Amino acid sequence: MKVAKRTFDAVIVGAGGAGLRAALQLSEAGLKTAVLTKVFPTRSHTVAAQGGVAASLGNSTEDNWHWHMYDTVKGSDWLGDQDAIEFMVKKANEVVVELEHYGMPFDRTDNGKIYQRPFGGHSQNYGQTPVSRSCAAADRTGHAMLHALYQRNVRANTQFFVEWMAMDLIRNADGDVLGVTAMEMETGEVSIFHAKATIFATGGAGRIYYSSTNAFINTGDGVGMAARAGIPLEDMEFWQFHPTGVAGAGVLITEGVRGEGGILRNAAGERFMERYAPNLKDLASRDIVSRSMVTEINEGRGCGTEKDHVLLDITHLSPETIMKRLPGIREIAIQFAGVDPIKAPIPVVPTCHYQMGGIPTNYKGQVIVPKDGNPNVPVAGFYAAGECACASVHGANRLGTNSLLDLLVFGKSAGETVVADFQSGQLTLKPLPDDAADVSLARIARLETQTNGVEVNDVRLDMQRVMQKHAGVFRFADMLKEGVTKILEVAERAKHTQIKDKSKVWNTARTEALELDNLIEVAKATMISAEARKESRGAHVRDDAIDCAETPNGRDDKNWLKHTLWYSEGNRLDYKPVNLQPMSADVEPIALAKRTY
Amino acid sequence: MSSKRTVNFKIYRYDPDKDDKPYMQDISVELEESDKKLLDALVRLKAKDDSLSFRRSCREGVCGSDAMNINGKNGLACLTSMDEIAQPVTIRPLPGLPVIRDVIVDMTQFFKQYHSIKPYLVNNDPAPERERLQSPEDREELNGLYECILCACCSTSCPSFWWNPDKFVGPAGLLAAYRFLADTRDQATSERLDNLEDPYRLFRCHSIMNCVDVCPKGLNPTKAIGKIKDMMVRRAV
Numbered sequence: 001m002k003v004a005k006r007t008f009d010a011v012i013v014g015a016g017g018a019g020l021r022a023a024l025q026l027s028e029a030g031l032k033t034a035v036l037t038k039v040f041p042t043r044s045h046t047v048a049a050q051g052g053v054a055a056s057l058g059n060s061t062e063d064n065w066h067w068h069m070y071d072t073v074k075g076s077d078w079l080g081d082q083d084a085i086e087f088m089v090k091k092a093n094e095v096v097v098e099l100e101h102y103g104m105p106f107d108r109t110d111n112g113k114i115y116q117r118p119f120g121g122h123s124q125n126y127g128q129t130p131v132s133r134s135c136a137a138a139d140r141t142g143h144a145m146l147h148a149l150y151q152r153n154v155r156a157n158t159q160f161f162v163e164w165m166a167m168d169l170i171r172n173a174d175g176d177v178l179g180v181t182a183m184e185m186e187t188g189e190v191s192i193f194h195a196k197a198t199i200f201a202t203g204g205a206g207r208i209y210y211s212s213t214n215a216f217i218n219t220g221d222g223v224g225m226a227a228r229a230g231i232p233l234e235d236m237e238f239w240q241f242h243p244t245g246v247a248g249a250g251v252l253i254t255e256g257v258r259g260e261g262g263i264l265r266n267a268a269g270e271r272f273m274e275r276y277a278p279n280l281k282d283l284a285s286r287d288i289v290s291r292s293m294v295t296e297i298n299e300g301r302g303c304g305t306e307k308d309h310v311l312l313d314i315t316h317l318s319p320e321t322i323m324k325r326l327p328g329i330r331e332i333a334i335q336f337a338g339v340d341p342i343k344a345p346i347p348v349v350p351t352c353h354y355q356m357g358g359i360p361t362n363y364k365g366q367v368i369v370p371k372d373g374n375p376n377v378p379v380a381g382f383y384a385a386g387e388c389a390c391a392s393v394h395g396a397n398r399l400g401t402n403s404l405l406d407l408l409v410f411g412k413s414a415g416e417t418v419v420a421d422f423q424s425g426q427l428t429l430k431p432l433p434d435d436a437a438d439v440s441l442a443r444i445a446r447l448e449t450q451t452n453g454v455e456v457n458d459v460r461l462d463m464q465r466v467m468q469k470h471a472g473v474f475r476f477a478d479m480l481k482e483g484v485t486k487i488l489e490v491a492e493r494a495k496h497t498q499i500k501d502k503s504k505v506w507n508t509a510r511t512e513a514l515e516l517d518n519l520i521e522v523a524k525a526t527m528i529s530a531e532a533r534k535e536s537r538g539a540h541v542r543d544d545a546i547d548c549a550e551t552p553n554g555r556d557d558k559n560w561l562k563h564t565l566w567y568s569e570g571n572r573l574d575y576k577p578v579n580l581q582p583m584s585a586d587v588e589p590i591a592l593a594k595r596t597y
Numbered sequence: 598m599s600s601k602r603t604v605n606f607k608i609y610r611y612d613p614d615k616d617d618k619p620y621m622q623d624i625s626v627e628l629e630e631s632d633k634k635l636l637d638a639l640v641r642l643k644a645k646d647d648s649l650s651f652r653r654s655c656r657e658g659v660c661g662s663d664a665m666n667i668n669g670k671n672g673l674a675c676l677t678s679m680d681e682i683a684q685p686v687t688i689r690p691l692p693g694l695p696v697i698r699d700v701i702v703d704m705t706q707f708f709k710q711y712h713s714i715k716p717y718l719v720n721n722d723p724a725p726e727r728e729r730l731q732s733p734e735d736r737e738e739l740n741g742l743y744e745c746i747l748c749a750c751c752s753t754s755c756p757s758f759w760w761n762p763d764k765f766v767g768p769a770g771l772l773a774a775y776r777f778l779a780d781t782r783d784q785a786t787s788e789r790l791d792n793l794e795d796p797y798r799l800f801r802c803h804s805i806m807n808c809v810d811v812c813p814k815g816l817n818p819t820k821a822i823g824k825i826k827d828m829m830v831r832r833a834v
Contacts, residue, residue: 039652040704042747043660057728100728103718103780105736105743112730137743143659144743151717186697215655248631251657332657335676336633457644501648503614506698509647 003181003437004191007429008034010418011179011195013166013222016044017142017407018386018414019201020149020158021095022365025415027156031422034193035158036182038165038217038511041150045203045215046407049142050328051119051256052134053099053404055092059113060132065089066587067124068133072402073590075121075285076395077538077555079235079563081579082589084363084391088402088409095408096135104148106137107325117259117325121285121399121597130283134401139254139328145404165511166221167440169198169229169382170432177367177382178430180225181440185511188504190440196427197381197418200226200359200367201411204387205522206239209352210464213245213252222388224518226359227525228439231379232369232565232574234390235357236522237530237540240398241473243289245351247309249336253329253348255400258282260325262314264293265345266301272310277597284597287397287539290350294473297349304347311345350473355522356398356539357529358390360565363583365389365414370565375576381427383418385410392563395578396538447513453498456513463490463516463523471530475542480531487527488571494520525566532573535560552594561592603627604638605685612648612698619696621687628679635677635686636663650699658813661748664691665700671750671811691753693762706762707749707769714766714774714792719785735781742776742821744814745769751808751818757801764797768808768818771799775821778828790829799825 010026012019015037026033037044056063068089073080100106100114107115116132124131137144153160163185170178170192179195205220206212227233243264244253258264264282266272276292277284284292293310296302303311314322319342322330326341333341360368362376365385371377386407393406421427470483494516501509536545536554545554565574580589603625611619626642636656643649652662656675663674666689668682694702720729752758752767766774774793777783793799799822808818 039654039660039662040708040747043654043662045655045660047660047746048655048657097726097728101718101720101724103777103782105739105780106728108731108733108736110733112732114728140659140744143746147743148718154712155715155717215660217654249633328659335658455644456647499647503612503648503698505612505614506650506701508643508650512647 003441004189006034006191006193008032008193008195009422010197010199011036011193012199012201013180014044014201014203014386015041015160016201016203016386017046017146017149017404018411019199020146020153021408021411022199022201022385022415023153023158024149024156025412025419027153027158029419031419033159034161036161036164036166036180036193038163038185040162041160042147044146045218046142046146048215048252049145049404050139050252050254051259052117052136052141052401053096053145053408054119054122054133054399054401055096055135055405056089056133057093057096057114057116057135059109060116061124063124063131063133065092067126067131068092068122069587070126070590071122072393072399074127074595075397075399077397077595078561078592079392079395079537079578081392082581083579083583084393086582086584086587087363088393088405091409092405095405095412099145099148099408102148102152104137104144106135117256118283119259119400120255120283120289121280122401123280127279130280134256134259136256139256139326142404165514166225167443167514169225170436171229172430172433175230176380176430178432178436181437185506188507190437190444192432192437194429194432196422196429197383199365199414199418200384200388201386202388204355205519206352206355208463208467208519208523208526210468211245211250212352213242213250214352219515219519220355220388220522221515221518222384223358224521227521227568230567230569231359231367232567233357233525234360234563234565235392235529236525236566237533237564238356238396238538239352239526240286240354240356240539241290241350242353243286243293243350244312244348246332246336247347247349250351251332251336252353253312253332253346255286257312257314257326257329260314260321261317262312264289265311265313266296267303267307268301272296272301280597285397285399288597290473291541293350309347309349312348313345314341315343315345354398354403355387356390356394356396358388359384361385361389361391363391363413364417365410366417370574370576383414385414396540443514443517447497447499447510448502450496450498453496454493456497456499456509456516459490459494459497460516460519463487463519466490467523467526471527475530475540477542477544480527480542483527484531487523491520491524521568524568524571528571528573529564529566533560533564557592601627601629604679606642607685607687608649609689610699611696623685633679634675635667635679635682636674638679639674650701652701659746661746664748664750665689666691671754673748673750673813676813691749693753693759704749707752707767710752710766710770711747711773714770715785715789716773716777718777718780718783720782721784729782731781738779739776741816742772742779745772745816746814748813750811750813754807754811756805757803761797761801765801766793766798768822771802771825772816772818772821775825778825790832793825794829799829
């Protein structure tokens with residue numbers, strides 16, 4: 001079968017915050033760039049971010065990047081790489097101010113500066129008191145950001161391929177990345193996008209869990225493509241459960257609600273976070289708040305007839321504050337929880353929200369893999385940024401507002417690296433192998449001809465239930481072991497998915513089947529990496545990790561202060577050291593300590 | 598209310614690969630108690646018949662993917678409650694745009710009009726080191742404008758847009774135009790007004806206000822259009 005081929009300097013997969021930020025860099029430098037996206041850019045999931053983007057602007061309270069760095073390293077439970085973290089927090093002011101210049105409608109302080117609010121885990125003076133670091137546009141920061149970035153790309157004449165789904169990564173015999181195959185959803189035709197540089201900005205895979213704040217489209221496409229092409233995935237056992245998803249619906253309620261003064265209460269009306277985090281209380285980091293909530297529920301202090309949730313209370317805030325700072329939350333609570341938060345508290349439960357792990361990269365956005373004894377060798381022509389990548393700045397637990405910062409800083413950084421590599425002549429168009437599209441065509445052909453197969457829906461639901469039950473907020477040694485067996489069974493069945501819809505035109509059944517292939521890679525990586533990590537760290541907490549002086553909170557630095565690398569082939573695990581050394585001499589390494597809030 | 602209930606649908610179906618022409622399909626589906634919104638019901642229907650095609654993503658009313666015509670009125674499936682909906686639930690594609698398949702429409706013309714108003718901030722002063730200042734009151738002017746999710750419910754409910762989709766910018770595009778006209782940081786006011794000074798682009802709006810009626814975000818394009826018309830008049834005198 002003949003496959004159409006298009007040639008570009010660079011191809012970017014994904015048009016959320018990271019992809020659009022990278023695209024801007026490339027378009028403005030004059031590179032011939034294709035941005036592939038399976039949804040119109042402003043429909044990408046960055047649009048759903050609510051509470052803000054972190055930057056130590058210090059507009060309301062004194063702040064500096066040193067404090068932000070400390071909070072991020074501590075939040076990561078020391079699994080974050082300190083060079084990448086230093087890079088990110090130092091760049092924060094620059095990338096946020098740029099956005100303002102692009103037209104982003106930030107809220108304002110009385111003196112006209114960008115409005116900032118407190119957020120979980122962000123503090124003044126190395127953990128002492130909450131700091132206002134989250135730059136916000138009401139509770140629609142992601143929407144305002146994504147639209148501003150898209151608009152700036154319209155100005156820069158970026159070339160988009162809208163509703164094109166990337167299918168597989170193309171590599172040559174040396175392992176260099178040469179582009180991707182992609183399917184135009186309107187026609188079902190597969191094309192090759194041949195490029196000197198390929199940037200993945202495909203977001204996370206929160207849909208591996210049954211209960212998720214994530215959009216339908218968050219199926220880990222880039223992560224799955226990378227894994228199938230032999231790239232290892234880093235730290236996939238670490239998933240963030242956001243404390244406040246609407247009970248039953250999963251829809252996100254921003255931490256900004258607590259930043260504005262919201263309080264979590266149990267069935268007795270008690271502000272229980274005072275017991276778990278005496279200092280930052282409701283604004284402790286997300287892993288801690290989520291575990292505290294589940295503990296309350298497990299110990300019988302949950303709310304409602306099933307005692308299966310807790311309440312997020314803002315009834316003590318003035319209606320004016322709620323209407324001005326949290327208007328979107330009020331809409332969501334009325335729509336999805338059936339309560340007006342001005343009058344009644346919102347029922348919430350911890351809900352899968354964010355993938356801390358991903359495709360391993362350095363702070364320049366280059367994808368790095370182990371080779372000849374060096375754990376961090378760049379893959380020629382391959383870059384990644386945003387939630388699909390693992391830089392690693394979030395380590396074992398991400399702080400709220402650091403995700404929007406991550407996609408701005410590393411989207412830009414990946415773009416700058418590609419532009420620099422392009423201008424220095426380092427990037428060349430390498431010849432395509434003859435079989436460049438074969439894998440993708442075979443996947444399509446299998447779906448055409450599969451008989452006696454299994455329904456995509458059934459397999460996906462089984463995967464989501466296994467993940468939810470076996471790799472949730474609290475993890476248990478025996479459940480993880482059983483989880484590995486079960487997820488491998490599900491993965492086996494996923495090879496035989498069958499669809500009834502055979503149309504070439506806008507075949508969403510086929511799209512969902514292809515997405516499931518990506519989800520399955522992520523689910524396997526998560527379960528297998530989690531089963532193997534015999535300690536508690538950040539969002540990964542197991543029952544058999546002992547809290548004692550040597551392993552505080554069950555964290556075993558002697559044996560487990562290292563990044564996991566999972567390879568799809570043979571489900572092989574490898575590990576590499578965490579970089580505890582900052583990038584510059586401006587700051588001392590943040591020394592290991594027990595995490596309390 | 599019992600935990601399970603059956604809901605009847607009439608859905609516009611068209612697959613150019615196999616259908617000569619569109620038809621309305623009668624189909625019913627049993628909903629689970631957790632199926633609260635129309636989108637939940639459509640996902641349930643799709644599990645029964647995987648050929649049913651529609652766009653969806655965030656399922657919380659912020660991405661703008663799942664706009665469709667629901668019982669004769671444009672809206673988002675994810676924000677439409679199944680509790681009070683009249684049966685059979687009649688689902689059609691957004692009116693006035695070419696249908697690609699089922700309720701998936703070709704939105705090229707809609708985005709072309711959005712792009713035509715130069716939807717980006719223009720400020721040619723050298724970028725300062727820090728943020729440009731804007732008072733809270735000036736920022737307030739953008740409320741009700743910047744929240745648009747480009748779902749196209751408004752423009753595809755507008756008779757003027759149906760008649761002249763190539764010439765009339767339509768409510769979504771004009772709301773975006775005023776979003777930049779109202780921004781104290783933007784310097785392209787006169788170019789923006791020039792760009793709309795034409796018998797069609799702006800002035801085809803006859804204040805029918807269908808756009809206001811259907812906007813799932815509660816925005817008011819008609820009011821914004823009125824403000825642009827005011828600006829036109831003020832600069833003429």
